Amino acid sequence: MRAINKMGVFLKNQVIVLAMCMIFILFSLLSSSFCQFNNAMLILRQVATFGVMGCGMTLVIIGGNFDLSVGSLVSLCCVVCVGLVNVLGPLPAMLIVLAVGAVSGLVSGFLVGYLKLNSMIVTLGMMSVLQALTLIVSNGKYIPLRRVSWFTALGQGSIGVLPISTIIMVVVIVVFATALKRTVFGHHVLAVGSNAETCRYSGINDKRVILETFVLSGISAAIGAILLASRDGAAQNNMGMGFEFDVITGVILGGTNLMGGSGNVYKTFVGMLIVAILKNGFVVIGLPYYSQWIAQCFIMIVAVWCANRAIQRKGEIE
């Protein structure tokens, strides 16, 4: 009896993984070219950027906020990255890109954490600012990678069958997941997201915790941008357009509480995989490109609906 109960709890916790498997099987049945090795590798390469970005976004949402600026930040970082790799070489370029991400997060984090401004509004504003900066930096031009270096290997190379970008993503995910689950910082994020007031009375600097989540979101967007720029071997003004939507969808699918206070980085990754599989699947079965957007919005709504139901059920028990 107990075993069955435990099994039930386990299944309930892993429902998102089951959902992913079902979607995978569904597409495999619909199209014979979906379940191919090459296509699977393609999905993995596509998901790398989102998988990394989801880590930061998970922290931000657990803290009770949203970061809508990550898409534009990716555009800016890509442009800066490719531009600087051409001039300075890969390593300095990448460090500067990480700094750009951190500074952008610092600005939003300060406005949201310390000045208590609404995160939606703040990051929506940041989104425009970053777009403008991208255009200024790039002069509106397409920037190809001019120098051949190990930089391209990050997004295009692989070790054995495993793409290097996948390996980087896994490392980032493990680091973030450990940070959230095991470190003092992670516990503080979870606690501040549930009740910032109590934290303020318990020796926790709630403002700073919020700021840090935004900085980490900025850095994870920068890492995502590096992988993307390397994969594409070029940068464009609108490279990250709409990414925030994909990333937030994935985080919600992964079961992170929209009101803050709970969430799991590994499950966010599964959520990202679902988004990536769906997008890829739509193309493979031949849906017109723009109809994907509608489909994705639909997925987002279903995810939010499920999340709401879960919250309501919790409320009933209390």
Added chain:
Amino acid sequence: MSDNKNEYVLKMENINKTFPGVKALSGARLELKYGEVLALCGENGAGKSTLMQILAGVFPPDKESGEIVYQGKPVQFKTPNEAKKAGIIMVYQELSLVKDLSVAENIFLGSLPMKGKHVDWKTLNQTTQKALDELGSPIRAQQIVSSMPIAYQQMVEIARGIALGAKVLILDEPTSSLTEKEKNSLFKIIRLLKSRGIGIIYISHKMDEIFEISDRVLVLRDGQPTGNFVTSEITLDDVIKSMIGRTLDNYYPKCQAKAGKEVLRVEKLTLSGIYKDVSFSIREREVVGFYGLVGAGRTEIMETLFGIRKPDSGDIYINGEKSRIASSLDALKNNMGFVTENRRGQGLVVDKSCLENVSLAMLPWIKKYGMVDNKKCLELYNEYHDKLRISSPGPEQRVGFLSGGNQQKVVIAKWLALNPKLLILDEPTRGIDVGSKAEIHKLIAQLAESGVAVIVISSEMPEIMGISNRIYTIAQGQITGEFSGLEITEENMMRAITITDSRKEA
């Protein structure tokens, strides 16, 4: 409907309730007559709130339970709304008004009077005002709830019940945040409702209130009924014995040690509009009480000491050195602890586990390479779980699922685990049963004897007189008196808290 005085409005028989890991009720029973006040007593976690929540349709009893007979008919309410419509009104331990709406809107929430397609505001406000006036309350129907003190909010909840035609009114620890005066007006309302034939179930840990207001006393222990008395025929000891299985001898042990060197001194602390020229000091091995009416500024002064508020002027000296405390982190670094008054708002993270709550403030001090030291956390949790006798199925239980009193114990555990040198306790025994209350008093005395300086705020005169070595009285944001030893008398203190601006000590 015959509202005959000797008829039962409500009978509950053999009620069982099991939560995951907890048997909250086993074979509980309850009978209530029209126009009767039934006091419901029991330790923290005895199942009082659970029994009432079953009655009010919040959750169902276990399958193998007996019947609930209400007004002669067996019932089982599936939702709180159903119970409400039938006339069973519950005023919860934690109030449940919609803060941004007006009093009238709150009272008729879900059944607003309509005129065609629009809300009939005039009828709404008039009916509400009538209901409030009948209770003799000064509240206006159009007032916004969030602007009112808790006592008024409670009155609104009661008025809501009456407007809905209550036959049974359940009050779950209604006086835990009321002043003496507010309590008296609540009791007046209870007597009025009683004379109208409404049956009232009154849950409280305050024994004097129970003896003052109730006709009968029902005692629960570990979810079982252990006593059913007529109030006029019993003594306090009878109730306590059936609650905890033994009698208590010393409710108020005092710290007997000799006070040591000064730990904290405050000079001329001022925050305009809230408190003014507050100066006091406290030494090692000393329990200092702050007594005053709710709203006198006691909590705000302590919040300033703890870095939550910034004073306009004045100095704080810790161990003789002038210190700046700009945040609670600074306070923690100075070995201070603060058990706050509002446990759900500022004391707990209710949707996290007991373990996480107990270790919340401590994490930075016991980390290993930035990682949380889970083993150490668990050790500390277990230590205080035993010391404070927290009744919880395990460290992983969500704090929100604990009974009110046990939630309070978790807050206290959080601060004790930090081994503070100066501990501030703001209404530490609110919602705590008599047995544990005595334990906490003993603990306070022990802490002080072991060298801690303890500040206690309480609105309960016997408590503050019983445990403090020294007492400051506060009125309207100013210290109006300081008493120690034989000066601590009820008379002196009452006089001091009613002193107003013109006449205060130099």
